[in-house]
Amino acid sequence: xxxxxxxxxxxxxxxxxxxxxxxxxxxxxxxxxxxxxxxxxxxxxxxxxxxxxxxxxxxxxxxxxxxxxxxxxxxxxxxxxxxxxxxxxxxxxxxxxxxxxxxxxxxxxxxxxxxxxxxxxxxxxxxxxxxxxxxxxxxxxxxxxxxxxxxxxxxxxxxxxxxxxxxxxxxxxxxxxxxxxxxxxxxxxxxxxxxxxxxxxxxxxxxxxxxxxxxxxxxxxxxxxxxxxxxxxxxxxxxxxxxxxxxxxxxxxxxxxxxxxxxxxxxxxxxxxxxxxxxxxxxxxxxxxxxxxxxxxxxxxxxxxxxxxxxxxxxxxxxxxxxxxxxxxxxxxxxxxxxxxxxxxxxxxxxxxxxxxxxxxxxxxxxxxxxxxxxxxxxxxxxxxxxxxxxxxxxxxxxxxxxxxxxxxxxxxxxxxxxxxxxxxxxxxxxxxxxxxxxxxxxxxxxxxxxxxxxxxxxxxxxxxxxxxxxxxxxxxxxxxxxxxxxxxxxxxxxxxxxxxxxxxxxxxxxxxxxxxxxxxxxxxxxxxxxxxxxxxxxxxxxxxxxxxxxxxxxxxxxxxxxxxxxxxxxxxxxxxxxxxxxxxxxxxxxxxxxxxxxxxxxxxxxxxxxxxxxxxxxxxxxxxxxxxxxxxxxxxxxxxxxxxxxxxxxxxxxxxxxxxxxxxxxxxxxxxxxxxxxxxxxx
Amino acid sequence: xxxxxxxxxxxxxxxxxxxxxxxxxxxxxxxxxxxxxxxxxxxxxxxxxxxxxxxxxxxxxxxxxxxxxxxxxxxxxxxxxxxxxxxxxxxxxxxxxxxxxxxxxxxxxxxxxxxxxxxxxxxxxxxxxxxxxxxxxxxxxxxxxxxxxxxxxxxxxxxxxxxxxxxxxxxxxxxxxxxxxxxxxxxxxxxxxxxxxxxxxxxxxxxx
Numbered sequence: 001x002x003x004x005x006x007x008x009x010x011x012x013x014x015x016x017x018x019x020x021x022x023x024x025x026x027x028x029x030x031x032x033x034x035x036x037x038x039x040x041x042x043x044x045x046x047x048x049x050x051x052x053x054x055x056x057x058x059x060x061x062x063x064x065x066x067x068x069x070x071x072x073x074x075x076x077x078x079x080x081x082x083x084x085x086x087x088x089x090x091x092x093x094x095x096x097x098x099x100x101x102x103x104x105x106x107x108x109x110x111x112x113x114x115x116x117x118x119x120x121x122x123x124x125x126x127x128x129x130x131x132x133x134x135x136x137x138x139x140x141x142x143x144x145x146x147x148x149x150x151x152x153x154x155x156x157x158x159x160x161x162x163x164x165x166x167x168x169x170x171x172x173x174x175x176x177x178x179x180x181x182x183x184x185x186x187x188x189x190x191x192x193x194x195x196x197x198x199x200x201x202x203x204x205x206x207x208x209x210x211x212x213x214x215x216x217x218x219x220x221x222x223x224x225x226x227x228x229x230x231x232x233x234x235x236x237x238x239x240x241x242x243x244x245x246x247x248x249x250x251x252x253x254x255x256x257x258x259x260x261x262x263x264x265x266x267x268x269x270x271x272x273x274x275x276x277x278x279x280x281x282x283x284x285x286x287x288x289x290x291x292x293x294x295x296x297x298x299x300x301x302x303x304x305x306x307x308x309x310x311x312x313x314x315x316x317x318x319x320x321x322x323x324x325x326x327x328x329x330x331x332x333x334x335x336x337x338x339x340x341x342x343x344x345x346x347x348x349x350x351x352x353x354x355x356x357x358x359x360x361x362x363x364x365x366x367x368x369x370x371x372x373x374x375x376x377x378x379x380x381x382x383x384x385x386x387x388x389x390x391x392x393x394x395x396x397x398x399x400x401x402x403x404x405x406x407x408x409x410x411x412x413x414x415x416x417x418x419x420x421x422x423x424x425x426x427x428x429x430x431x432x433x434x435x436x437x438x439x440x441x442x443x444x445x446x447x448x449x450x451x452x453x454x455x456x457x458x459x460x461x462x463x464x465x466x467x468x469x470x471x472x473x474x475x476x477x478x479x480x481x482x483x484x485x486x487x488x489x490x491x492x493x494x495x496x497x498x499x500x501x502x503x504x505x506x507x508x509x510x511x512x513x514x515x516x517x518x519x520x521x522x523x524x525x526x527x528x529x530x531x532x533x534x535x536x537x538x539x540x541x542x543x544x545x546x547x548x549x550x551x552x553x554x555x556x557x558x559x560x561x562x563x564x565x566x567x568x569x570x571x572x573x574x575x576x577x578x579x580x581x582x583x584x585x586x587x588x589x590x591x592x593x594x595x596x597x598x599x600x601x602x603x604x605x606x607x608x609x610x611x612x613x614x615x616x617x618x619x620x621x622x623x624x625x626x627x628x629x630x631x632x633x634x635x636x637x638x639x640x641x642x643x644x645x646x647x648x649x650x651x652x653x654x655x656x657x658x659x660x661x662x663x664x665x666x667x668x669x670x671x672x673x674x675x676x677x678x679x680x681x682x683x684x
Numbered sequence: 685x686x687x688x689x690x691x692x693x694x695x696x697x698x699x700x701x702x703x704x705x706x707x708x709x710x711x712x713x714x715x716x717x718x719x720x721x722x723x724x725x726x727x728x729x730x731x732x733x734x735x736x737x738x739x740x741x742x743x744x745x746x747x748x749x750x751x752x753x754x755x756x757x758x759x760x761x762x763x764x765x766x767x768x769x770x771x772x773x774x775x776x777x778x779x780x781x782x783x784x785x786x787x788x789x790x791x792x793x794x795x796x797x798x799x800x801x802x803x804x805x806x807x808x809x810x811x812x813x814x815x816x817x818x819x820x821x822x823x824x825x826x827x828x829x830x831x832x833x834x835x836x837x838x839x840x841x842x843x844x845x846x847x848x849x850x851x852x853x854x855x856x857x858x859x860x861x862x863x864x865x866x867x868x869x870x871x872x873x874x875x876x877x878x879x880x881x882x883x884x885x886x887x888x889x890x891x892x
Contacts, residue, residue: 254823
C-alpha cells in the first residue's frame, strides 16, 4: 500500500531510488511527479484543480464566442459573422457555458472540497474520479474538434427536432456524441460524490452537521444521477435517427417531435438546478464567514435545497408552453413553476437574514456573494414571470428569456463560483488573491454584466427574437444592442483583471490554515492541504465545527475566542467540545476517540504513514476510447468504432484487475496486494 | 461508527479488513455506488419504455405491428430462462459466502449460460423479425422495439461478460470468500436487468 510523504517535493528526495525511471505500463507510484504525475493522479485535489483549470479555459472560449455574437449584434444588418457562423457560435456558446464551464466548475469545487469538508482523505472511488475528469476533457476537445472537421454544432444548445434530425453535415452529430461523452463523465462523478458524502463522513459528521455546500452539492449530484440517463436516451434516439434512419423524430412516419422536448427538458430543468444549487451552497458558506454569524435557518436551507431538488422534476413543461400542451397540463406546470419560487425565496430571505446585523466585511468573495444574491433575485423574479402562461407565450424565444437565464446562470451561478474561487483560492494555492484587483474584478463584472443583460429584458419585451443573426434598423433595438455589446467587453476586461490577479499573486505567501477566520473543516488543515488531507481524521461535535473549536460564548452570549496554547500547531480533533451541537455520537464514542488521539500525539512530529490509493494510467487510457468510438460512429467507419470499444473494454479490464494500491508503491511496509477498489478509507 | 475511528500510531499502521471498510453507513462504498448506478439505470429504461409506449399504435394501419411478429410462447420460454438465472445467481452468492468455491463456479457458469441463452434467443428472435420485413427503419414500432429490447440485450450481454470474468477469476483462485461482495454486486446488477425484463416483457409483449 502507498505511503504518502508530505507533498512538498523536497520531502520525496530520500525515497527517490525507489522511483526508477518510468517505463510505460509500469505502474506510476505516489512519487511520480510532473506531467505523468498529473496524468495518472487519483488525488481528488489534483483532479479538482484540473477540473477548475480546464473549465476556466473553456470559459474563455465560451466568452470569446459571446464576444463574437455581441460584435455581430452590436449594429443592425451587420455582416461580421455569416448566418451559418452565427449558428455555430451561439450553439457552442450555450453548450460550452453549460456543459463545459458551469457544470465542471461545480464538479471541480465539489471534488476538491467535499472530502475536506466532511473530514475524508479522498473520494469513495479515486480512479473513477480520475476517469470522470478525463472523459470531461476529451468530450470537450471532441466537441471543439468539430470546428476543424467540417463545422461546429449549429442547431442550438437544446437541439430541437426535427431541425437537428435533418441538419446536413456532421455538426449535430458532434453535438449529440459530445454530450453523450460528457454525460458519462457527469454520471461517474455523481455516483462517486454521492457515495463519498453518504459513506465517508468523519465520526460525528452527521448529515445535519454537514456544511451547506456539501448538502447542495449532494442534491445536485442526485439530480445529475437521475437527469443524465434521460438525456442519454434522447441523444441516443437522435443519433439513431441521424445514423441509422430510425423514425423516432420522423414526423412523416407519425412520430411526435414533442417527445424530444419532453425528454430534453425533463433533463434540462433539473439541469438548471444542477447549475445553481452548488453556487447557492458556496454563497451559503461565504456569507456567514464574512457576516461573522452562523447561517440563518440551516435546517430550512437544507430542506429548501432538497425541495428545489424534488420540485425541479415537476416544472419542465414551462419550457414548452408555446407548443400547445392543452390547458390542464399548462395550468399544472404553471402552478408548479410558481411553487418552486417558494423554497428559492426562502433561501434568499435566509441569506439576507444571515447578513442582518452581522459584522460585515466586504472582501471580494463577500462582494461576489452579495452580487449573487441580488442578481439571482432579479433572475428568479423574471423566472416567476415565465410561470404566467399568457405572458410566457408572448415572451417565448425572445431576448426576455435570454435575459432571464443569463441573470440566473451568470449573475447567479458564475458570481457564486467566483465568490468560491476567491474564497477557497488560499486553500487551493496557499496564496491569497489581491483584494484590490479582486474588487476591481467584481465591480467591472457587475457593471458589465448589468450593461450586457439588463437591456435584453427591454428588447425582449419589444419582441426581438433569440437566435437571429442580424436584425433590421429602426425596430428600437439598435441602442440597447449597442449598450449590450459595450457591456460584454466590460465583462471581458473584468476577466482579464482576474487573470492578471492570478498572475501577480503567483509568488508563495504565508496565508496560514485559516485566513478568513472561517467555520468549516477544510480550514483546519494546511494550505494547500497535504495529499492525505487530515493527519488525523477529525472528530466532529457540532455544525460549524471549526468555529466552535475557536470560539465559545461568554455569559452574555457573545463569541469569545478560546485560549489556544501557543505550541499547539493544529486544532485537528484535539479541541473537541464533547457537549457542543445536537445529536453527537454519545460519550462512549468520544472517549474511545480521545484515547487514540492521546496515543497519536506522542509521535505527532513524525511523518504520518497514511495509505492512499496509487495513481493509475487506466482512467486516462479507458477514457481515450470514447472519442474513438464517437468518431467511428459519426463517420460510420465501424472498424474504428469497434476498435475504440475494444480499447475501452480492455482499459476497463486492466483497471478492474489492477489493485487500487500498487505492490511496488510500498517503500516501507511489506507488499499488500489487496485488490479492493477503495483504499481511501479513513485510516489514521 | 466506532470502527471509523480505527487509528494507528504514527510510524506503524493498522490494516483495515479490505472487505469491510469502515464507512458512515456500514455498507461498503461499492454497494452504495452500485445502488446509485442502478437508480440511474431506472431512468434510462424508464425513458426508453416511455418512448416505446408513446409510439405504440401510432403507425399507419397495415404496416408491421406487434401482433404480426410476436411469438409469445417462444419469448415466454426465454423470459423464463432469464428469470431462472436470478435463482442460480443467488445460489452462486450463497456458495461463495459459505466458501464453497466449486459450487460458486458451477452456479456462476450456469447463470452466465442462462443469460447467454436469453441473448441468443433474442438474437434469433431479431433475425426472424428481420426476415418478416421488420428492421430499424420500417416504422415507429420497429424503431422503438429494437432500440428498447436492444438496450436490454446489451445490458444482459455485459452481465454475462461480468459473470464469465468472475468465473475466470475464481478458476485462477483470485476470488476468495473475502471478495464475496464482488459476486453480490454483479448479482445486484443481474437481478436489476431481470426485473427490467419483467417490465419490458409485460408492457411490450403481453399487454396488447
